[in-house]
Amino acid sequence: MRFTTSKDNLLEGINIVQKAVSTKSSLAVLEGILVECGDKLKLTGNDLEIGIECFVEADIIQKGAVVIDSRMFGEIVRRLPDSEVFIESNDNDIVTIECENSHFEIHGLNAEGFPALPVINEESSFTISQKTLRDMIRQTIFAVSVDDNRPILTGTLIEIEDNNITFVSCDSYRVALRRMPLESGNLSINKVVPGKTLNELVKILQPVDDNVTIFSTRNQILFDTGKYKLVSRLLEGEYLKYRSFIPDNFETRIVVNTKQLLSAIERASLVIMSNERRYPLNIDIHDDVMKLHTSTNIGNANEELRIEMEGKDIEIRFNPRYFIEALRVIDDEVVEVCFTNDVGPCIIKPVEGDAFIYLIVPLRK
Secondary structure, three states, X not given: OEEEEEHHHHHHHHHHHHHHOOXXXXXXXXXXXXXXXXXXXXXXXXOOOEEEEEEEOOEEEEOEEEEEEHHHHHHHHHOOOOOEEEEEEOOXXXXXXXXOOEEEEEEOEOHXXXXXXXXXXXXXXXXXXXXXXXXXXXXXXHHOOOXXXXXXXXXXXXXXXXXXXXXXXXXXXXXXEEXXXXXXXXXXXXXXXXXXXXXXXXXXXXOOOOEEEEEEOOOEEEEEOOOEEEEEEOOOOOOOOHHHHOOOOOOEEEEEEHHHHHHHHXXXXXXXXXXXXXXXXXXXXXXXXXXXXXXXXXXXXXXXXXXXXXXXXXXXXXXXXXXXXXXXXXXOOXXXXXXXXXXXXXXXXXXXXXXXXXXXXXXXX
C-alpha cells in the first residue's frame, strides 16, 4: 500500500472515523483504523455497534490495506507539518509515515482481521438535508434516557408517516419531539436509533443543504453523505406510545419570549449547585406575570417576567434543567407554554403549528 494526501484531508478523515473506534477492547484490531487503498483512499472505524467509513482525497500509488492504531495514527498526523503526507505499508504491516522532515515507522495489523461493516440492503430509504437532520438530532437528543434498565429509551424514535418525519426522545420525566415535512411518498418508518449513534453523527454533520441518504433494515440503519457512511445497530422493542402522554386540554396557557424565559430560569438556577430534585424551580403565574423562585441551602433567587396569559392562575414546580435544555434548542422568538394543572405535565410548543413539542413532568409539592 502506498499513497500521498494532504495533512488536512487525512486528519479530517481520521477525526470522523475515530468516533467509531473502540477505546478499550479485548481485540486490538478494534482499536485501529482500517486504511484501504483501492480506487480511492478509504478509512474505517468499527466498534461493532457503530461503524464509520470515510473517503479521503489522495493519490493512490499502490493498492493495499493495513490497520493502524487509531490513537497513535491520529496523534502523529495531528502534529505533522501542514504539507503532503506520504504513507506506505510493507508485507509485514510496518507502516511508514513521512511529511517533510518527519519520518515514522510504526507496527500495523493485518487488514484481514478487521470486521467488515454490515451490508445494508435498501429495504427503505429517504433523503434529508444535513442541516435539517443535524437540527432535529440536536433538538431532541438531550432527552434520551441514560437508564439502562429501560434500554428502548436510550434511543431516539425516528418515525415517518403522512409525509412527516418525527424525532422523539423520552427519559420518563420529559418528552422532546421535533417534526418536519418530508417528501417521502408512501414511506412508513418506525425505528429507534441509539443515542450514542446520534451523538456521534451530530458531531459529523454540517449545517449545509447537502443531502444525507438514510437506509434502514429491521435491525440496522445507515447514514450516507457520499463522503462518509455511518452504520449502526437499531434498538429492539416497541417505543413508548408517546402520543398518549401529550395532553390536549389545558387550564393555563402563556405566551412568552423564549430567550427571556431561558435567561430568567438560568439566573434563578444559579443558587442550585446540583441537579437534586429537592431544589425545584417554583413557578407562580397570575395577572400576566410569571414569577420564578428558587430556594436552596446557598440562598434564594427571584425572577419576574411579563407574559400573555389565558386561563387560571397556577403554582407549580419543575426541575429547571428540563426547561433550560428545551429552551436552548428552540429557535422561535416566542413560545407557548401550556399547563394542564398544578400536578400534570406542561408542554412547550410553537405559537402556531406543531413543529416541536417539549413535555415536562412537574415535581410533587
